[in-house]
Amino acid sequence: MKIVVDAMGGDHAPQAIVAGVVDAVNESDVINITLVGIEDQVREELKKYKFPQEKIEVIHAPEVVGMNEPASTPVRRKRESSIAIGINLLKEKQYDAFVSAGNTAAVVGAATIFLGMLEGVDRPAIGIGLPTLKGKAFLIDVGANTEAKPQHLLQSAQMANVYAREVLGIEYPTTGLLNIGEEAGKGSGFEKETYKMMEEKLTNFIGNLEANEVFTGKATCIICDGFVGNIVIKVAEGLMESAGKLLKREVMKNPFSIFAAGIFKMTLKEFKKLVDYSEYGGAPLLGVNGLVMISHGRSSPKAIRNAIRATKREVEHNIIEKMIKDIKSNG
């Protein structure tokens, strides 16, 4: 299996990326990695580690897409960037997937243009695995398509079901539409139309899901447009972070604070894990004609390693073909 990894993506590139890649090849016999980035820098990092040399290849990409550059950058201005070269490699048959912790909008843009869309899918969508009271859930879209139409959400749901079954190992996924009320008929025209479409096309549709049910496990596939999904994950991330800090202040007022501090530190660590997607292996970009995995810009080596692990499962389960088949038979 050959996975292309963007060596220049994210806040801690190339250090964190290279470290994560080395971990990934050291733990799995079947993974071969092609790192794309500024060759000197990447090789300098690689020198720090021990690994089977034949398992990591480096391809030079002289340009880097900045985290705040527009989505069109790899397509229009920086065709020699690690994102542009990396995604174009994926079009060649010998590569199986592309992983990047770089500029999300740029990865989405380049993947859409260079790879094209899957048959039956109109727009890309980014999904993310979440922990819930009853195991894993899959929230889609968290930011690829912020001006979605009802059929885009239906297609996201169809892809999410394949992903949940094949990659997350959820035997009987259910589908919920994220909305501001539970009853049918809640929300604006957009939600009402999406509801109707899902009710008709998805046998496992359980109806609307309010945002306070995202983490309860009421539905395994939670569907929304990219604007709303982005708000959901960022509120969760920000709340864990801020609540942790606010809480620490409170706990430290306690007379048992020295003892409490130890317990608290452990507790907080567990707490953060709950919404830390380094634990969940990145966020797959679904709908494009190739396996693309997006990792958080702040990705640590562990996050990169886990993203590669999740990508391996995607490759092994052949999810692209299964998505095409599923969408065709339910279209």
Next chain:
Amino acid sequence: MKIVVDAMGGDHAPQAIVAGVVDAVNESDVINITLVGIEDQVREELKKYKFPQEKIEVIHAPEVVGMNEPASTPVRRKRESSIAIGINLLKEKQYDAFVSAGNTAAVVGAATIFLGMLEGVDRPAIGIGLPTLKGKAFLIDVGANTEAKPQHLLQSAQMANVYAREVLGIEYPTTGLLNIGEEAGKGSGFEKETYKMMEEKLTNFIGNLEANEVFTGKATCIICDGFVGNIVIKVAEGLMESAGKLLKREVMKNPFSIFAAGIFKMTLKEFKKLVDYSEYGGAPLLGVNGLVMISHGRSSPKAIRNAIRATKREVEHNIIEKMIKDIKSNG
């Protein structure tokens, strides 16, 4: 000061409502309450408590609006409901405000129709006080107007600034537009247009705010449409609840779990307080021509008492007139 309270609103009415009202009149000399609801039931509850009899009046309303009935119910079908009668009382000069823990959509609908809109405001909006790392913030709209136009968000921002200054006591509020990226030009056409309008009209506009900054205190007035705001508060509420439960499982695996349990219980209580709006006195419905305060459907007596306290501050600071003045001078 005479405040009308919906005795039949919420999951624990009239018990929790009456208990909260009694607390409120017992702690403040200036507050007089008119409870509107099924008279027998309300008087039965009142008998349980000691309070100055002249401070609580009961007005009979034979109908009750259910929590899942449509927004139009008090206007179309149940003119004799506590919501309809309560809001209509507010139109008479001797009453200062209306508080309800009932069906939010029905309260918004009845307030909009019976009271009308403030001069210069097109749509109602519900605001909510939130704790942040740097003190209080005010998030608006959390569910009144789910199909907003850019000018509605501008008007919400103008009202929010008055509220933050007068009621929350924030001397120099700042305004941020909730969006999926920090840079100007992020989001869809709707967000771009709103950004432009706010930049032009609001002197304290700090630009876009990502959802992970909601609880950091980066902006004191956080503006979004009612769909997105509803998602934000419900994710926060649900996450605190689910994370608390998930965390408990983890903590209990610890060998010190008996000791840890005590600390944890206290910690979790503090944690929940952070997003528990019984602490923050309900959510004001702004934009209608009268003071209306919405309390959570699950409101406890404490939540009702705090909602009445916050309403008292609104009345004392004369916020309706100040909002009209502010919108006029900045329109």
